[in-house]
Amino acid sequence: MAQLTEIEQYVIDKVKEKRIQAGLTQAVLSVAMDLNPKFVGNVERSKTDDKYNINHLKKIAEILGCSIREFFPE
Incomplete structure (x- = not known):
C-alpha cells in the first residue's frame, strides 16, 4: 500500500x-454510491x-447535498 499524499488525506478527512x-x-x-459496502x-x-x-x-457531493469543492483545500 502506498503512502497517502497530503491532498489525499485532506479529501478523505473532509x-x-x-x-x-x-x-x-x-x-x-x-451502497448509495453503488459500491461494495x-x-x-x-x-x-x-x-x-x-x-x-x-x-x-462527484457522487458523494450529490448524496450529501454539497459542492464537490468542499472536499478540497483553498
Whole structure:
C-alpha cells in the first residue's frame, strides 16, 4: 500500500467529516454510491489501496447535498 499524499488525506478527512455530519455510516454511503459496502471504510482506514476518484467525489457531493469543492483545500 502506498503512502497517502497530503491532498489525499485532506479529501478523505473532509468526506468523513461531511458523512458524519449527515449521519451516514460508511456502509450506507458506499451502497448509495453503488459500491461494495466496505469501500468507504477501506478508504477511511487507508489499510487498502482504495481511494476516492473524481467520479466518487462527484457522487458523494450529490448524496450529501454539497459542492464537490468542499472536499478540497483553498
